[in-house]
Amino acid sequence: MENMPHYRCYILNGYGTIVSVDSVEADDDALAISLAGGLLRERHSAFAAIEIWHQKRMVGRIDNTTTNASRLDSLLKVPKPATRTSDD
Secondary structure (H helix, E strand, O other): OOOOOEEEEEEEOOOOOEEEEEEEEOOOHHHHHHHHHHHHHHOOOOOOEEEEEEOOEEEEEEEOOOHHHHOOHHHHOOOOOOOOOOOO
16 A cells, blocks of 8 residues: 655744644645645634645645634734833
8 A cells, every 4th residue: 555645734824934834645736735725724723824845845825814814923923122212
C-alpha cells in the first residue's frame, strides 16, 4: 500500500505571520486544498488564512472571509515600543 502525499498547512494571522501548523494527507492537490479548507473552517476559524504546501511547492492559499477571522489579531500583535518625546 502506497502512502498518500503529506501536505503542510500553515495557519496565518491577519498580518501574514504563521501562528500554527497542521497537516493533511491527500491523493492530489485538489483534495489537499479541500481538506485544508475544512481545517480552516472547523479548527482555525479565528485566523485569516491557510497556506497549503507539498514539500517546497506552494499548492494554494485559502483566505478566511468569515467575520470572526480577525478576532484574535489583537492577541497576536507585537506591541510597538513606546516612543520618547523630547519632553521626557
